[in-house]
Amino acid sequence: MYVVIKTGGKQYKVQPGDKIRIEKIDAQEGSQIEFEPLMVRKDDGTLEFNKGKVVAEVVAHGRGKKIIVFKYRPKKNYKRWKGHRQPYTEVLIKEIKEV
Numbered sequence: 001m002y003v004v005i006k007t008g009g010k011q012y013k014v015q016p017g018d019k020i021r022i023e024k025i026d027a028q029e030g031s032q033i034e035f036e037p038l039m040v041r042k043d044d045g046t047l048e049f050n051k052g053k054v055v056a057e058v059v060a061h062g063r064g065k066k067i068i069v070f071k072y073r074p075k076k077n078y079k080r081w082k083g084h085r086q087p088y089t090e091v092l093i094k095e096i097k098e099v
Contacts, residue, residue, distance in 0.1 A: 003039065068081070
C-alpha cells in the first residue's frame, strides 16, 4: 500500500516506515502531524482518491546542501558569488489510516 501526499507545493509517494525531507514546517521534533492523501493505492490494486489520513512524526529540522549561484558578465568587471541552503523538515511516516 502506498499513498501520494502533497505538502510544500510538491507531491510525495510514501509508505509506512519511509523517511522523507519536505519543505520546512512549524512543528516541534517528536510531534505528530497529519497529511491528507491525494491518492491511496491498496495492496489489491484498487485506487481511492482523497480518502484517509497519513500520520507522520517530525524527526528533525535542518538545512540542505549549499547551492552556489554565480553570475558573471564578460568584459564588464561583474561577478557575483552567492550561496543558498534550503531549510527542510525530516518526517517519518508512521501509518496510513483508512476512513
